[in-house]
Amino acid sequence: MNALRSAAHFMTSTGVKIISGLIVIKLMASELGPDGFGLLGQFMTFVAITTMLAGGGITNGVIRSLASNQINTPEGKSWLSAAFTLTTGISVLVGVACISLAHPLSGILLKDNYAYLFISLALVQAVVAYGNLVVAEASSRGDSAFYAKINIHGTLLATCAFAILVTNFGFQGAAFGLVLMPALPGVIALHHALWYRREMLHSWKWKLDRYRTQRLLSFSAATVVGATSIPVAHLVIREALGSDLGWSVVGHWQGVVKISDVYMQFVGVLLINYAMPRFAAAIDHRRALNELAKAMAFLLGAGIIGLAVIYTFRDLTIRLVFSDTFLPMSTLFSAQFAGDIFRTIAASISFFFMGRGHVLLSIAYEFLQGPILIILFFFLQDSAGAHAPVYAHLASNAILAATMGFILLIWFRRSTR
Template sequence: MNEASNLSRIKAGFYFGSTVLVKTLAGLLVIKMLASKLGPEGFGLLGQLMTVVAIVGMLAGGGITNGLIRVLAKAPLGTAEGRAWYASAYTLTTFVCCVSAVLIAAVSPVLADYLVPGVGLMLFIVLAFSQALIGYGNLPLAEASSRGGSATFSLINVSGTLAGAALVIAAVYYGSFKGAAYSVVLMPAMVGVFALLYAAFRRRELISSCSWSVAPERIKLLLSFSMVTLIGAISVPLAQLFIRDVLARAMGWEQVGQWQGVIKLSDVYMQFMGVVLINFVLPRIAAASDVRHVFKEWSVSVCALVGVLLAGFAVFYLLRDFLITLVFSSDFLPMKALLAPQMAGDVFRTIAASISYLFMARGLVRVSFAFELAQGVVLVCAFSLFFNSQGALAPVYAHLLTYFTLCAVMAVGLLFWMKRRVQ
């Protein structure tokens, strides 16, 4: 039994590792193209659009992926209950995608003027279409994750990531800033496109399970996970938008571009953390039978994640001048002063997020909701505290303080929960 479990972990680790490697290299290549073509000022301006695209992508389809993974881990698609859950998820996704498309179209004039003046309204019509592809594509990806289908998950993500990266590179090369804006909007949808192709040609039962089903109890449970995703999608990004505006007014868009470079590097490796936590750790914890098994699954996973993170940080920091020039350009070398606090904060962020996913997997969604909400609130407060004295370093010091605090609070909460469950 242990040998089979270890083999399963090794296979899953290989597939997730391959996915992360491709996503990381593709992400760095995209950053390189955007930074070298647009420079710090253009990169900082495009960062506003990237934040909005990230928010829309996380909310696509109602943000029910985590909830669907959890319920399908206990009731697979092959069962009547599993098909009922999938149908409810499809129904909710359809409703949210339609509402989101209407809202995006309605506010597109404001978004166009504020985020990317001169590009045009059509960009946000494309964004409305893109979020629907992401939302529907999340359904087969969630089903694959729930049954431990790491090979399927990896194939879809690698294919979509490579297609998206190729799209960005071609668009930036031939279309400059406008092409970059459209490609940034479309890139996340490529994974959704490949997920839908997989469902259509390899798993027809996924298509046949997409029936209309308004079951109040199921919808309510999925929406509880959706609320966590909603807060997570807007809490930190809105805080970052606030920080960008303050930095831009006080120090100019070039300084915003330096900080944006650090944020985008962080996004690349934190994406790896999210992939593993959502698609590997969460279903295992959800299926665990007792609190000791839960803690074992969590502790093994988080130790491995932090170990990989620290090793990567050590290499990057030692080679920071060379790697910043390689990934961005020599214009971005001032960002190396921001690296150490950002990296330290990301270690605490990983631990805190892993505890949040543990609570989510065990049905304590309110704890995860509070954690997601607190991230943005604490980040803004910490930035306001540091800005007058630290200036350009304020965002990364605020990041470090935010996640150190939240990590400590979540760790205390975990110990308290375990003590109660053991008793």
């Protein structure tokens, strides 16, 4: 019953995020058109990278460390202090970098002077970072209701704020709304901690701890690589595709990527907050593999059904979520969705290895995604044209899924001898 209740919480909060994401996409598509949507995709990627790296991207490490060392123990307090110290230091560094590079980044990504957006992002990422610590602590003790409440309330407020900004201020409003959206769940999480989790905040102390810092940074490395590998590859592909075929084509590809992101967000939430703590807590490898099998069966079953429905009604989906001007993207769905299924398999195995403490394997997987995608895109660009990105997505994830499956088989054989 607890497992079903937790799954229901994660599914509900993710469902709200999915609906919110679709509303945001619809507003952007209707207000900005394919050209504006494609151009703003560059900034969306940068915001996603920055917020994922907020505080050093140590959320997974905090969840795993606190899963066996709750904060009411000296060991748990030490882990949380190390996490707070690392989060603070990295937030300052990222904030200074965003402010220092605001003007050049504005010209490169938005083709105009919107430096204030990057200065705002410098402040927002610190709020996101500290909010992540609160949510990670809750996830480590299985408090899925808290996770759901924070994300649902934050997502609803963020969606309302974005709608007001984009309808009243157009492109600039949309860009600022994208900066603001990740911060609101963090604000709510911090407010909750201040009123109801004071004992956790008492462990937020500046304390240099070499061993724990290094351990958390090993998980951070996986997050950093994962947060940059695919997004950086998309930046490269957008520039090449925009220069070759125009920003409308980029907007069409960006549209199908955003629908794909909705599904992959669901996968990521369940793997990080539900499955990985169970991978880590399993007392032996066979039980851990049983948890992996259950997680993959659920994710693949739900994914295949959901993506099949969207594909069947793809033209209707495009009209509802985007507009008629985005209908050419319907030919991109099949390859993108097939690639998403392979990506789910590979990501599930990667989080399994992370949960069992084999972080280097997860880092290698996250890193390889981007370079393989870029290589395959340029290999296919001349022959496939506008379809090159989705064909590269399918091929790269099929290769990675097969590779991760083979590594899992070898690992299991060696660990059970």
